[in-house]
Amino acid sequence: MIHPPALPHGLQLTADGRLRHFLTVEGLSRELLTRIMDTAESFASVTEQSVKKVPLLRGKTVVNLFFETSTRTRTTFELAAKRLSADVLNINVATSATSKGESLLDTIRNLEAMHVDMFVVRHDESGAAHFIARQVAPHISVINAGDGWHAHPTQAMLDMFTIRRLKQRFEGLKVAIVGDIFHSRVARSDIHALRILGVRDIRVVAPRTLLPTDIATLGVTPYCDLDEGIRDTDVIIMLRLQKERMSGAFIPSLHEYFSRFGLTDSRLVHARPDVIIMHPGPINRGVEIDSAVADGSRSVILQQVSHGIAVRMAVMSMAMQPAITPEKTT
Amino acid sequence: MSTPKERVIIRGGRVIDPANAVDDTLNVCLAGGRVVSVGHCPDGFQADLELDATGLVVCPGLIDLAARPGEPGLEHKATIASETRAAAAAGITTLCCMPDTRPTLDTAAVVNLVKERASLAGKVKVLPIGALTRGLNGKDLSDMSALKQAGCLAVSNAYAAVINPLVLRRALEYAASYDLLVILRPEDPHLANQGCVHEGAIATRLGLPGIPHAAETVAVAQVLALIEDTGVRVHFSQISSGRAVQMIRVARTQGIRVTADVAAHQLQWTDACVEDFDPLYHLRPPLRTEADRLALCQGVQEGVIAAICSAHQPHEPDAKRDTFPATEPGIAALETLLPLTLDQVTRGSLDIMTALAALTSQPARILGLESGHLSPGAPADLCLFDPAATWTVNAETWHSQGRNTPYWGCCLQGRVRYTLIDGCLVGNWTGIHTQR
Numbered sequence: 094m095i096h097p098p099a100l101p102h103g104l105q106l107t108a109d110g111r112l113r114h115f116l117t118v119e120g121l122s123r124e125l126l127t128r129i130m131d132t133a134e135s136f137a138s139v140t141e142q143s144v145k146k147v148p149l150l151r152g153k154t155v156v157n158l159f160f161e162t163s164t165r166t167r168t169t170f171e172l173a174a175k176r177l178s179a180d181v182l183n184i185n186v187a188t189s190a191t192s193k194g195e196s197l198l199d200t201i202r203n204l205e206a207m208h209v210d211m212f213v214v215r216h217d218e219s220g221a222a223h224f225i226a227r228q229v230a231p232h233i234s235v236i237n238a239g240d241g242w243h244a245h246p247t248q249a250m251l252d253m254f255t256i257r258r259l260k261q262r263f264e265g266l267k268v269a270i271v272g273d274i275f276h277s278r279v280a281r282s283d284i285h286a287l288r289i290l291g292v293r294d295i296r297v298v299a300p301r302t303l304l305p306t307d308i309a310t311l312g313v314t315p316y317c318d319l320d321e322g323i324r325d326t327d328v329i330i331m332l333r334l335q336k337e338r339m340s341g342a343f344i345p346s347l348h349e350y351f352s353r354f355g356l357t358d359s360r361l362v363h364a365r366p367d368v369i370i371m372h373p374g375p376i377n378r379g380v381e382i383d384s385a386v387a388d389g390s391r392s393v394i395l396q397q398v399s400h401g402i403a404v405r406m407a408v409m410s411m412a413m414q415p416a417i418t419p420e421k422t423t
Numbered sequence: 424m425s426t427p428k429e430r431v432i433i434r435g436g437r438v439i440d441p442a443n444a445v446d447d448t449l450n451v452c453l454a455g456g457r458v459v460s461v462g463h464c465p466d467g468f469q470a471d472l473e474l475d476a477t478g479l480v481v482c483p484g485l486i487d488l489a490a491r492p493g494e495p496g497l498e499h500k501a502t503i504a505s506e507t508r509a510a511a512a513a514g515i516t517t518l519c520c521m522p523d524t525r526p527t528l529d530t531a532a533v534v535n536l537v538k539e540r541a542s543l544a545g546k547v548k549v550l551p552i553g554a555l556t557r558g559l560n561g562k563d564l565s566d567m568s569a570l571k572q573a574g575c576l577a578v579s580n581a582y583a584a585v586i587n588p589l590v591l592r593r594a595l596e597y598a599a600s601y602d603l604l605v606i607l608r609p610e611d612p613h614l615a616n617q618g619c620v621h622e623g624a625i626a627t628r629l630g631l632p633g634i635p636h637a638a639e640t641v642a643v644a645q646v647l648a649l650i651e652d653t654g655v656r657v658h659f660s661q662i663s664s665g666r667a668v669q670m671i672r673v674a675r676t677q678g679i680r681v682t683a684d685v686a687a688h689q690l691q692w693t694d695a696c697v698e699d700f701d702p703l704y705h706l707r708p709p710l711r712t713e714a715d716r717l718a719l720c721q722g723v724q725e726g727v728i729a730a731i732c733s734a735h736q737p738h739e740p741d742a743k744r745d746t747f748p749a750t751e752p753g754i755a756a757l758e759t760l761l762p763l764t765l766d767q768v769t770r771g772s773l774d775i776m777t778a779l780a781a782l783t784s785q786p787a788r789i790l791g792l793e794s795g796h797l798s799p800g801a802p803a804d805l806c807l808f809d810p811a812a813t814w815t816v817n818a819e820t821w822h823s824q825g826r827n828t829p830y831w832g833c834c835l836q837g838r839v840r841y842t843l844i845d846g847c848l849v850g851n852w853t854g855i856h857t858q859r
Contacts, residue, residue, distance in 0.1 A: 104699075119628070198744055219630040220700035220747040241748070242630030281630055305627040306635070 104226055112411045114226045114235040117244040118285040126289055130254050132407035133400070140176060140402050149410045150179035153210040158200075159238070160186045160216040165374050165398060166238050166248070170213045173405035182209070201225055211236065211413065219243035234412040242276050248373050249282035251404040253290060255397050256328055259369050263290040269323045271298040271354060272332030272381050275305050275343070279373045283330060288312050298322030299354065302343045319354050323364045331356055331372045334381045347380050357383040361391070369393045429471045430454040431846055432464065436476025436807060440483065441780030442796030451481055453803040456845035461797050472848070476807055479840055482779050483795050484516025484804035486786035488606070488684050489660055490735040490757065492518070493824070494540055495533065496525025501737040501824040503537065506757065507546035509822035511849045513758045514806030514839040517794065518547050522554040523581035529554035529565040531573035538574060546849050548804070550790070552579045552606060555594050559583040562590060564597055571601045576790050579606035579660070582707060586612065592649050599655035604790065608660045609642035609667070610634075610708065619748045621694040621709040629697065631748060634709050636664045643667045647674050650681055658789055659683040661734055663708035665718025672727045682789050683727070685719050686734035687763040688754060690772070692716070696829075702743045702750035703829040720772040729785040731778070733760040737825020755825030758816075762835040765810060769836070803846035812838035
């Protein structure tokens with residue numbers, strides 16, 4: 094008898110299964126992820142034209158609400174919103190009201206009162222985007238631009254988009270994610286997306302200190318040896334190693350880390366010859382990746398950045414779809 | 424409140440008195456604030472008040488080993504007046520208050536303040552637990568003798584750790600000099616590392632910082648070693664892991680004097696509840712795995728974990744209105760203590776005698792109280808509850824100032840009808856009565 098009420102599932106989907114918020118990849122269907130990539134594909138051509146705008150979000154206001162510093166993610170979200178013709182407001186909260194003691198909820202309430210339509214949120218605490226999505230008015234969409242160690246779903250989708258463009262498939266691929274899995278929202282979101290899209294051989298490669306407990310329950314195989322971990326892989330996703338990890342006793346030195354887990358050309362002989370090297374950025378040259386690899390022919394790191402704009406355009410337009418559909422019909 | 428001289432007869436109830444292994448339909452007579460008899464009434468016993476307990480269970484009043492009624496200093500969360508009212512409505516007749524108030528319960532003056540507020544509230548018996556170290560700083564011993572004189576039966580460092588094992592050893596020894604029970608919430612702060620959920624598959628999925636089992640077991644092992652050295656009496660508060668249960672089981676078979684309790688919600692839930700970042704499940708210690716939950720239930724049934732506490736920690740709504748890690752841990756749980764414990768009986772993980780012992784006679788024994796049983800001469804602290812009655816948790820039925828419970832709006836089974844303290848009915852019973 095004593096059971097608390099069922100948890101509100103499907104916070105990010107509308108009753109008919111369309112995207113309302115984009116908080117996490119976990120739990121979404123293969124069809125929906127494919128639709129995001131297909132939509133991104135159609136926007137990719139827009140971003141390559143000389144006039145790079147479509148009017149899908151004209152009259153809408155998008156707020157980039159960043160509680161944590163970011164250059165790449167914020168600028169690509171900003172460009173994506175502008176190319177959809179939305180008005181964009183950038184709020185860097187590190188230099189704003191919460192440093193004066195305003196609560197997260199008050200910040201949200203104040204922005205809501207300005208009649209905005211979408212929040213793109215980055216926050217250093219896991220679950221922040223979920224929290225905001227629960228609080229906002231029904232017409233507002235929340236896009237998670239990274240929350241703590243939990244999720245970075247648009248990064249995962251641009252990674253999937255990049256893999257699909259270059260490999261044309263997901264089934265049968267061998268994918269290794271290398272580096273600080275423990276603190277990585279990118280790794281978690283990539284793992285969910287890869288699983289949903291049908292990748293069965295996913296490896297996570299790191300010393301034990303940087304692998305979260307029970308990581309295998311996510312459907313991945315942990316490796317503590319880089320050569321073993323990347324053997325015969327089609328895709329290698331490198332993660333940034335924050336230099337302050339040494340102080341938490343996660344690794345002894347950057348030198349030792351690079352010698353065991355740094356990706357170099359000589360290590361790459363273990364992977365498939367047509368392996369692609371990905372990295373969510375910003376890269377630490379000589380810490381997790383050698384310059385020769387980062388700048389080499391198999392690196393697709395800069396393609397990921399351009400794909401980020403198309404994917405974010407896709408996600409933003411799809412999340413606003415329930416709101417903009419009535420306007421289309423009138 | 425009725426006058427203490429009153430003579431009360433409770434007729435027709437199912438008397439469950441674990442300390443005396445009684446479970447039978449019997450009459451109970453009270454007079455002068457004491458139990459007179461269970462079973463036959465003395466010849467010529469004239470009751471001033473007669474309670475019909477048909478369909479009710481009559482048991483000793485509940486004794487809660489860990490609660491935080493907010494005073495002093497946290498009145499925005501709760502007050503002794505509000506929480507003793509909630510306790511009375513929940514059948515709790517003795518409430519232990521943890522020392523992590525503002526200021527902490529580290530001087531006789533603050534302890535006296537708590538006792539005074541409790542006496543003004545005039546509801547349940549409030550037992551302040553003194554601070555083990557000054558300001559709970561983990562470094563300097565508190566004036567434990569003065570705390571004892573002020574009425575503390577036990578001392579504790581609450582959720583704050585005593586990091587230096589030498590200081591901990593001396594604190595235990597010093598407490599033992601005055602025969603004070605030391606209540607410890609075993610958690611190694613370095614291993615807990617500001618985590619907010621159990622370290623496991625769910626923490627990994629949600630990207631939340633985890634608290635490993637070892638944060639508890641390392642602390643338990645350390646304290647057990649110190650007890651072996653010093654022979655002091657320690658009570659572990661709010662055990663959360665199966666491994667700690669096993670360590671305590673082994674220690675007890677080796678004759679080490681140690682007892683333990685568990686929070687009722689730890690028997691009920693696992694970390695799966697955290698799935699949706701619901702801050703109402705942000706608890707300390709964290710909810711752990713199903714294997715832990717089963718081991719805790721078994722530990723209670725076997726008597727390794729003697730008591731079940733509420734770990735009541737009421738909060739103002741804002742404390743839970745933030746991202747999961749930023750919210751304050753804790754649950755308002757006085758009023759769910761009995762229903763949750765009874766649910767373990769319904770589920771078959773505890774028998775009714777063990778369950779009620781864990782709420783009454785066992786905590787009394789741990790604290791060295793004369794209550795917790797219904798022997799003739801014992802304080803007439805009783806709880807009369809309807810095990811079949813259901814009630815919905817809402818603003819009408821709930822008394823605690825803290826509404827931070829996932830059961831808000833839910834239907835619970837098991838409802839207290841009468842609470843008697845020293846033979847007197849306490850509580851405002853209008854609005855508490857519900858239909859069967």
